[in-house]
Amino acid sequence: MNEPFILEATGLSKQFRGFYAVKDVNLSVRRNTIHALIGPNGAGKTTCFNLLTTFLTPTAGTILFNGRDISRSDPATVASKGLVRSFQISAVFGQMTVLENVRVALQRKAGMTWAFWRRDKSLKVLDTRALELIEMVGLTRYVDTPAVSLSYGRKRVLELATTIALDPEMILLDEPMAGLGHEDIGPVMQIIRDVAKGRTILMVEHNMKVIAELCDRVTVLQSGQILAEGTYDEVSRDPAVIEAYVGGAND
Ligand SMILES: Nc1ncnc2c1ncn2[C@@H]1O[C@H](COP(=O)(O)OP(=O)(O)OP(=O)(O)O)[C@@H](O)[C@H]1O
Numbered sequence: 426m427n428e429p430f431i432l433e434a435t436g437l438s439k440q441f442r443g444f445y446a447v448k449d450v451n452l453s454v455r456r457n458t459i460h461a462l463i464g465p466n467g468a469g470k471t472t473c474f475n476l477l478t479t480f481l482t483p484t485a486g487t488i489l490f491n492g493r494d495i496s497r498s499d500p501a502t503v504a505s506k507g508l509v510r511s512f513q514i515s516a517v518f519g520q521m522t523v524l525e526n527v528r529v530a531l532q533r534k535a536g537m538t539w540a541f542w543r544r545d546k547s548l549k550v551l552d553t554r555a556l557e558l559i560e561m562v563g564l565t566r567y568v569d570t571p572a573v574s575l576s577y578g579r580k581r582v583l584e585l586a587t588t589i590a591l592d593p594e595m596i597l598l599d600e601p602m603a604g605l606g607h608e609d610i611g612p613v614m615q616i617i618r619d620v621a622k623g624r625t626i627l628m629v630e631h632n633m634k635v636i637a638e639l640c641d642r643v644t645v646l647q648s649g650q651i652l653a654e655g656t657y658d659e660v661s662r663d664p665a666v667i668e669a670y671v672g673g674a675n676d
Pocket residue numbers: 441444445446464465466467468469470471472473
């Protein structure tokens with residue numbers, strides 16, 4: 426696939442009981458970029474994110490992923506096509522160790538979902554890749570730690586490792602920095618940079634420093650509609666964007 430845009434939403438709208446949470450959004454995400462979706466509280470970011478990951482069905486509009494219409498598809502089908510949503514901690518199995526969690530994700534990718542009964546030897550084949558992924562997210566010290574015992578930040582990067590295990594072409598991140606301690610932000614940013622090599626990332630994020638440093642392109646939503654789009658420098662200087670944030674008492 427060589428089209429410049431991996432994900433293209435056209436006329437995307439979602440109505441809740443007559444109220445438009447997202448209205449006529451046209452969003453194109455360029456392949457192999459990190460793209461941010463931002464906006465003040467209630468702007469429609471989460472709704473938009475849920476539409477793009479097909480957790481919600483649009484009232485109107487289409488979403489093309491690699492040129493195919495996925496707008497009325499389901500998340501599992503979309504994931505199998507290479508568009509995966511990350512940072513859902515519920516996707517991590519608490520009683521399983523870090524290694525086991527990543528191994529299960531690799532098994533899913535390999536289509537061996539029910540292979541837990543297979544000989545240990547065949548499962549060990551997956552361990553090399555699992556350990557690489559664990560190293561990539563900085564959890565090597567915690568390989569044998571049950572996920573439930575990890576700190577919040579480490580659970581989140583473990584979840585990211587299980588997402589990368591599926592080898593998706595595109596990852597949607599829902600507020601990857603939310604709830605992280607100040608000291609975790611730099612390392613998680615570096616992980617996202619590493620993960621983005623050869624992939625496309627779309628993220629909803631509130632931390633403007635993170636967006637400024639990581640994102641190639643930024644789309645600003647307000648009242649369910651696109652207010653501005655451009656580089657971080659462009660949108661952060663846009664008077665309409667400044668007004669939307671100041672008017673909404675956001676910094
Ligand atoms: N299921 C729903 N039913 C009714 N209204 C909804 C529903 N989901 C969202 N909304 C409304 O749609 C609007 C956009 O909400 P959304 O959560 O998408 O915004 P957001 O930009 O993610 O906000 P925040 O940054 O505060 O999370 C809000 O006014 C919200 O109250």
